[in-house]
Amino acid sequence: MNGYEDNPLHRITHPRSVAFWGASTNFMGMGTIQLSQLLQLGFEGPVYPIHPTETKILGLDAYPAVKDVPGPVDLAVLVLPTRIVPEILEECGEAGIRSAVVVSAGFGEVGPEGKVLQSRIVEIAKKYDICFVGPNCIGVVNPHIKLNTTFFPYETKPGFVGMASQSGSFVTQMFSYLANIGLGFSQGFSVGNEAVTDITDCLEYLGQCPDTRVIGLYIEGIRRGRDFMRVAKEVSKKKPIVAFYVGGSEAGSKAGLSHTGALAGPDSLYDGVFDQCGIIRASSIEELFDFCWVLGTQPLPNGNHIAVLTNSGGPGAAAADAADRCGLKLAELSPVTVTALTKLVPGTASVKNPVDLTFSKNPGDYFGRLPQILLDDPAVAGLFIYCLIPDQRVIMSVISSQTPNDRAADLANEYIRGQCVILESLSEKYGKPVVGASYYSRSELFVRELHDRDFPLLPSPERAVRALGALVRYARTRQALLE
Amino acid sequence: MNGYEDNPLHRITHPRSVAFWGASTNFMGMGTIQLSQLLQLGFEGPVYPIHPTETKILGLDAYPAVKDVPGPVDLAVLVLPTRIVPEILEECGEAGIRSAVVVSAGFGEVGPEGKVLQSRIVEIAKKYDICFVGPNCIGVVNPHIKLNTTFFPYETKPGFVGMASQSGSFVTQMFSYLANIGLGFSQGFSVGNEAVTDITDCLEYLGQCPDTRVIGLYIEGIRRGRDFMRVAKEVSKKKPIVAFYVGGSEAGSKAGLSHTGALAGPDSLYDGVFDQCGIIRASSIEELFDFCWVLGTQPLPNGNHIAVLTNSGGPGAAAADAADRCGLKLAELSPVTVTALTKLVPGTASVKNPVDLTFSKNPGDYFGRLPQILLDDPAVAGLFIYCLIPDQRVIMSVISSQTPNDRAADLANEYIRGQCVILESLSEKYGKPVVGASYYSRSELFVRELHDRDFPLLPSPERAVRALGALVRYARTRQALLE
Numbered sequence: 001m002n003g004y005e006d007n008p009l010h011r012i013t014h015p016r017s018v019a020f021w022g023a024s025t026n027f028m029g030m031g032t033i034q035l036s037q038l039l040q041l042g043f044e045g046p047v048y049p050i051h052p053t054e055t056k057i058l059g060l061d062a063y064p065a066v067k068d069v070p071g072p073v074d075l076a077v078l079v080l081p082t083r084i085v086p087e088i089l090e091e092c093g094e095a096g097i098r099s100a101v102v103v104s105a106g107f108g109e110v111g112p113e114g115k116v117l118q119s120r121i122v123e124i125a126k127k128y129d130i131c132f133v134g135p136n137c138i139g140v141v142n143p144h145i146k147l148n149t150t151f152f153p154y155e156t157k158p159g160f161v162g163m164a165s166q167s168g169s170f171v172t173q174m175f176s177y178l179a180n181i182g183l184g185f186s187q188g189f190s191v192g193n194e195a196v197t198d199i200t201d202c203l204e205y206l207g208q209c210p211d212t213r214v215i216g217l218y219i220e221g222i223r224r225g226r227d228f229m230r231v232a233k234e235v236s237k238k239k240p241i242v243a244f245y246v247g248g249s250e251a252g253s254k255a256g257l258s259h260t261g262a263l264a265g266p267d268s269l270y271d272g273v274f275d276q277c278g279i280i281r282a283s284s285i286e287e288l289f290d291f292c293w294v295l296g297t298q299p300l301p302n303g304n305h306i307a308v309l310t311n312s313g314g315p316g317a318a319a320a321d322a323a324d325r326c327g328l329k330l331a332e333l334s335p336v337t338v339t340a341l342t343k344l345v346p347g348t349a350s351v352k353n354p355v356d357l358t359f360s361k362n363p364g365d366y367f368g369r370l371p372q373i374l375l376d377d378p379a380v381a382g383l384f385i386y387c388l389i390p391d392q393r394v395i396m397s398v399i400s401s402q403t404p405n406d407r408a409a410d411l412a413n414e415y416i417r418g419q420c421v422i423l424e425s426l427s428e429k430y431g432k433p434v435v436g437a438s439y440y441s442r443s444e445l446f447v448r449e450l451h452d453r454d455f456p457l458l459p460s461p462e463r464a465v466r467a468l469g470a471l472v473r474y475a476r477t478r479q480a481l482l483e
Numbered sequence: 484m485n486g487y488e489d490n491p492l493h494r495i496t497h498p499r500s501v502a503f504w505g506a507s508t509n510f511m512g513m514g515t516i517q518l519s520q521l522l523q524l525g526f527e528g529p530v531y532p533i534h535p536t537e538t539k540i541l542g543l544d545a546y547p548a549v550k551d552v553p554g555p556v557d558l559a560v561l562v563l564p565t566r567i568v569p570e571i572l573e574e575c576g577e578a579g580i581r582s583a584v585v586v587s588a589g590f591g592e593v594g595p596e597g598k599v600l601q602s603r604i605v606e607i608a609k610k611y612d613i614c615f616v617g618p619n620c621i622g623v624v625n626p627h628i629k630l631n632t633t634f635f636p637y638e639t640k641p642g643f644v645g646m647a648s649q650s651g652s653f654v655t656q657m658f659s660y661l662a663n664i665g666l667g668f669s670q671g672f673s674v675g676n677e678a679v680t681d682i683t684d685c686l687e688y689l690g691q692c693p694d695t696r697v698i699g700l701y702i703e704g705i706r707r708g709r710d711f712m713r714v715a716k717e718v719s720k721k722k723p724i725v726a727f728y729v730g731g732s733e734a735g736s737k738a739g740l741s742h743t744g745a746l747a748g749p750d751s752l753y754d755g756v757f758d759q760c761g762i763i764r765a766s767s768i769e770e771l772f773d774f775c776w777v778l779g780t781q782p783l784p785n786g787n788h789i790a791v792l793t794n795s796g797g798p799g800a801a802a803a804d805a806a807d808r809c810g811l812k813l814a815e816l817s818p819v820t821v822t823a824l825t826k827l828v829p830g831t832a833s834v835k836n837p838v839d840l841t842f843s844k845n846p847g848d849y850f851g852r853l854p855q856i857l858l859d860d861p862a863v864a865g866l867f868i869y870c871l872i873p874d875q876r877v878i879m880s881v882i883s884s885q886t887p888n889d890r891a892a893d894l895a896n897e898y899i900r901g902q903c904v905i906l907e908s909l910s911e912k913y914g915k916p917v918v919g920a921s922y923y924s925r926s927e928l929f930v931r932e933l934h935d936r937d938f939p940l941l942p943s944p945e946r947a948v949r950a951l952g953a954l955v956r957y958a959r960t961r962q963a964l965l966e
Contacts, residue, residue, distance in 0.1 A: 460767055
């Protein structure tokens with residue numbers, strides 16, 4: 001096994017310079033769009049467009065061939081018509097380039113002729129010791145060094161989710177989705193036809209990557225079963241893996257086959273494989289990121305008994321119901337806990353679990369004293385908290401306490417930020433997972449603040465609780481793998 | 484059974500004037516916030532705050548008692564300490580007011596003493612023929628006449644979803660959520676302790692309401708089982724009912740009991756009841772609104788075979804997989820359809836179902852010719868289409884066709900709007916349901932346009948397909964009820 005920096009995928013995701021085939025002065029060409037995204041994210045090394053006739057592309061000097069480029073090239077990105085890919089890859093090899101992203105489609109996924117062509121580029125790669133991703137992929141992203149070879153703008157922060165996907169969409173089209181929930185990729189791979197680099201290679205590499213705290217996989221079918229299991233078992237001991245697998249149903253399996261040619265297996269087979277390897281299965285791409293959010297930020301719980309804290313009855317009941325359905329239990333609170341809670345809550349509140357405040361006697365307690373009391377209880381292994389601190393409400397509250405109107409917004413923001421800091425600090429302080437939910441979006445300050453602090457504030461109580469359930473499952477299987 | 488306008492709930496949701504107890508010059512009082520929301524939405528009739536000492540509240544003249552109010556009062560809203568509610572309700576009765584919303588808590592839900600107090604207000608209501616909602620509720624909303632007695636701002640458009648909820652949160656805290664997906668309530672009820680008006684009454688009333696195309700229920704426990712079933716069966720013949728029930732698990736049932744005192748039953752019992760009545764069960768509040776969106780906008784399908792149209796492999800495979808898991812089948816496309824598709828799509832595309840374009844030969848076909856070919860196929864009962872028309876991409880495309888930059892944005896917007904109009908018109912033209920999905924939010928024009936045209940553009944392929952599955956189930960059970 002290679003170390004992180006010796007891994008050939010490290011070269012692909014950490015180039016100091018890029019040569020780019022397929023961009024032109026046609027703004028709408030796919031290659032042009034991809035090159036423009038690379039520039040837009042602000043890649044800091046030299047970028048060399050290669051084009052037979054054009055000399056200036058997107059403001060950069062273009063070169064007729066890679067041998068004409070004035071400096072060393074670490075990575076080749078090929079967005080070319082299928083038939084000329086072998087020839088260009090050969091030129092890359094001759095020029096000493098050892099890393100490539102082959103975006104071009106029309107290879108193994110389209111039938112026998114494409115398969116022949118694909119074998120040819122694999123041979124060329126071997127001959128020159130080139131490691132490449134693709135073909136028929138959408139590229140790679142490493143926001144930590146501002147690398148984005150895909151054709152979508154990377155809109156979110158550099159993050160901690162390592163992604164390897166048999167669909168390019170589930171890397172690229174997620175940039176915007178992740179921005180809305182304040183998550184980001186550490187590195188992301190669209191593996192395409194997996195001619196040289198497959199999802200197992202990516203998994204092994206992301207397992208080594210220090211920026212990656214959790215790994216997401218989108219799977220239509222695994223090509224090297226034994227290797228995948230060996231690697232996954234090792235990685236799972238160190239960091240969690242979440243997989244979204246669509247090949248288990250008849251329709252899903254057929255769809256995957258025509259997409260990338262991967263062979264699927266029934267759910268029962270894959271569920272068994274996932275269980276043995278400690279992989280947590282998600283039922284949609286959204287759930288994959290829900291799970292990654294919680295698994296990548298929260299400490300492992302010591303058991304499956306949780307507390308539910310809410311000031312809204314419905315969301316509390318929904319959380320309790322979801323807990324029951326995903327293998328979690330509501331902790332029985334100790335008499336000490338109940339006594340401590342009773343002192344702080346109004347008469348209409350329920351101090352049973354879910355703890356439902358109905359309204360807050362002292363709103364400041366909700367994110368501080370109350371969760372602390374619950375997390376102090378040894379019976380509580382983790383906490384779900386329903387979150388709502390609307391800007392307007394707080395501003396009105398500040399105004400009502402005789403503050404001049406022009407200072408109210410600042411004081412309100414300060415208050416909201418303070419509550420978010422307290423809430424975010426709980427999991428580290430108690431060594432127990434804390435997961436929140438809100439139906440509100442980033443237009444509210446508390447949502448932005450919690451997102452930006454990597455506090456998992458999921459879009460609904462059910463999704464938050466299911467993600468907490470995934471964390472409990474991972475804690476269990478990891479323990480089993482270590483023993 | 485009362486007609487729509489004779490139904491006492493019509494009086495509550497269509498007052499010409501409102502008297503309001505519990506607002507004051509304390510900005511943060513719950514009553515003050517509720518009154519401010521009523522004013523903010525722009526209720527057009529006179530509003531009379533009642534307060535023992537204050538004479539001006541939120542800019543309105545306040546009156547010491549309801550008998551001092553200078554005009555007739557249609558609706559009383561009571562946000563008062565529990566103990567004085569009976570006395571004030573009596574005053575309302577004496578003043579001839581026959582409709583009320585009792586927001587105050589501390590009644591039946593808190594134990595024997597509260598139960599006695601609740602009986603008392605029920606007696607007073609009977610004595611004076613007052614119909615009221617509550618106590619322990621968050622109010623009612625009828626955006627079509629700008630009525631919002633709750634303490635959250637109504638942020639979304641007047642819509643077609645009638646909601647009756649045993650949690651106030653699932654009316655009020657959804658205003659913002661619904662705004663993000665472009666849905667709105669026709670009318671919404673937080674039923675609280677259901678002392679006089681229960682969820683069955685609301686269901687019957689919403690069944691009559693002409694603005695309501697689909698009904699959402701949040702249920703912790705049904706109090707009048709037989710009546711509920713009788714009403715639900717009748718309503719289901721006319722319009723769909725979607726229910727989110729949390730009482731079926733042990734934890735959910737306990738949480739509901741302490742919330743509103745409602746008695747729950749096991750899932751098996753409720754599933755049976757729902758099935759018999761044609762009610763579609765949702766597994767979360769988000770799914771409830773997903774289902775309402777599709778059930779309230781799309782024609783009923785004639786069968787369970789659908790077509791999946793995508794230009795992204797992963798989302799297409801996810802849709803196919805989700806279809807299989809919720810009782811839908813992928814239609815086998817006729818040779819005519821396959822031939823027609825083949826002419827329009829690139830060589831890398833798959834014309835099997837899912838139809839995966841990989842990329843578009845002519846992007847204009849994607850929302851027009853291609854879905855039309857699919858919907859023309861008699862084997863196709865409904866269509867899922869993956870949607871993505873990013874603003875920036877279209878603007879660049881327009882610029883690349885030699886358009887001056889300053890006109891590009893306008894032309895791009897025109898193009899996007901045109902595509903949305905075509906897509907939205909398909910379901911009516913073919914009499915078959917069409918459901919879309921996108922991971923993008925309202926910051927993109929195509930998302931806003933489709934939302935604003937009431938096209939169901941759900942946040943993921945799985946959610947869209949599951950909602951289509953719900954529509955198929957409703958079509959079946961409705962047919963059975965009618966026979």
